[in-house]
Amino acid sequence: xxxxxxxxxxxxxxxxxxxxxxxxxxxxxxxxxxxxxxxxxxxxxxxxxxxxxxxxxxxxxxxxxxxxxxxxxxxxxxxxxxxxxxx
Numbered sequence: 674x675x676x677x678x679x680x681x682x683x684x685x686x687x688x689x690x691x692x693x694x695x696x697x698x699x700x701x702x703x704x705x706x707x708x709x710x711x712x713x714x715x716x717x718x719x720x721x722x723x724x725x726x727x728x729x730x731x732x733x734x735x736x737x738x739x740x741x742x743x744x745x746x747x748x749x750x751x752x753x754x755x756x757x758x759x760x
Contacts, residue, residue: 680730688734692727695720 680688699720705711 677726677730680726683730685734688727688730692724692731695723695727699724 702711702717
């Protein structure tokens with residue numbers, strides 16, 4: 674799995690797709706573990722960390738988008754207030 678730097682370079686759609694694939698693989702490995710068919714139990718921990726990395730990147734993007742929206746809203750409010758004061 675790619676590190677955080679490589680995840681930052683992925684597009685939003687690719688990131689969500691990779692998250693979905695990783696969660697699906699983790700689900701399947703849990704079944705294999707429960708039935709005693711899992712060859713590499715360390716892979717479970719690896720996938721859990723990968724899911725956490727992906728979710729962290731998704732949340733970071735959500736926060737960045739919200740901050741941009743707040744900044745735009747503040748700009749609009751400032752321009753509107755200035756226009757009202759001039760008018």
